[in-house]
Amino acid sequence: MKIIKTKDYEMMSKKAAFIVASQIGLKKDSILGLATGGTPVGMYQELIRFYQEGMIDFENVTTFNLDEYYGLSGDDEQSYRYYMEENFFKDINLKPENIHIPDGMADDVSAECDRYNQLLEAEGGIDLQVLGIGRNGHIGFNEPDTEFKVGTHFVKLDDETIEANARFFDNPEDVPQTAISMGIKNIMQAKKVVLLANGLEKADAIKKTIEGSISPQVPASVLQLHPDVTFVLDEQAASKLDS
Template identity: 55%
Template sequence: MKIYMGEDYKGMSRKAANIISAQIILKPDCVLGLATGSTPIGTYDQLVNWYEKGDLDFSKVVTINLDEYKGLSGDNDQSYRYFMNKHLFDRINIYKENTYVPNGLEADSKKACQEYNDIITKCGGIDMQLLGLGHNGHIGFNEPGGAFEKETHCVNLTKSTIEANKRFFEKEEDVPRQAYTMGIKSIMQAKKILVVVSGEDKADIVKEAFTGPVTPEVPASVLQLHNDVTLVGDRAALSKML
């Protein structure tokens, strides 16, 4: 595993964007696995900045997102499709038909998940998967205790996840109770994995995930078994790894 440190969030974001941009330059038609959440926003902003300067071309890039709330349409401002459009896709020269997010409006969970697995296969797999890291070690919506062997599946969101997400909604009842997410197996099949972490509040889980035992109780710990993982964090998040 490679570890890179930025002094602060901006420095971390720039280093992560450097790694993604190198992937795009080396393979212009690469398949990028993307993540939502507050941590990657700075990385996306930096990629947009380089695109605007003419340094990056996204016209052949394909993207596959980790997850989506079940029951939300892509034009709902709390959906992950909306998030990706706002923070990245609407700001670069990517073709929307080459950007994939699980279909939150597909009520048949088995169908939705199989269709998404088929998309990943059709695209030839993921060249680089970007991941954030939850306080309890979750990646995507793969919560502690889940099975490592799962591909895309429907999950019931935990109370802690609903609690963490309710700030984005008008009231707690509006927070979806289920989501479609790539499973650990899907994530581990990516050729390269890039994990971004920021803030002192992530320091404990970073250490636990990357130096502790590999266990479903800390989903991100399985990344220790992948042969090409890069961890990029700011000084605060990596403080217990130094």
């Protein structure tokens, strides 16, 4: 486990973007696992800048997103497919056929989960998985539970997660209650993992993740078992760590 503490959100974003860019530099056809939410936006902006300056090339890169709200089409402004297009994909040369995001409108959600797991397996797994973390310690939409969910699965979102995501919606009642998410096994099979966290509201979750017991009640704590995980934290998110 490696912990990188940065001064602020800007520096956290730059450091994370450098880690991703280095992965692509080492392996042109890297398979990246990508996250959404407020935290990685700055990282995506930095990666776009790297691309525009000719420092990296996404032509042969393949991406898999962690999750998608169930019941939202890719054209919905609140869907994670739309988020990725607006915040990243439209400004780089990633091939559309190399972009993979769960289908939030799938009629058979179980079959969609199986399809996504099979795609991941067919590609040989993820080289570098980017993660954020929820205030309750979730990664992807793997919510606190009595057991770790293994593969891509259908999930009912916790009230705390719904409340946290309400800031992105005009009306709180519009926030989806369910989602499709990669499971803990999918994430742990990634060769490398980088988790980003900023802000004081993430400090408790970070402390439990890094220094607490491994428990499905704090899903991110399972990363203690990963052989190559890097935490990139701003000062506030790291403020409750003992060291």
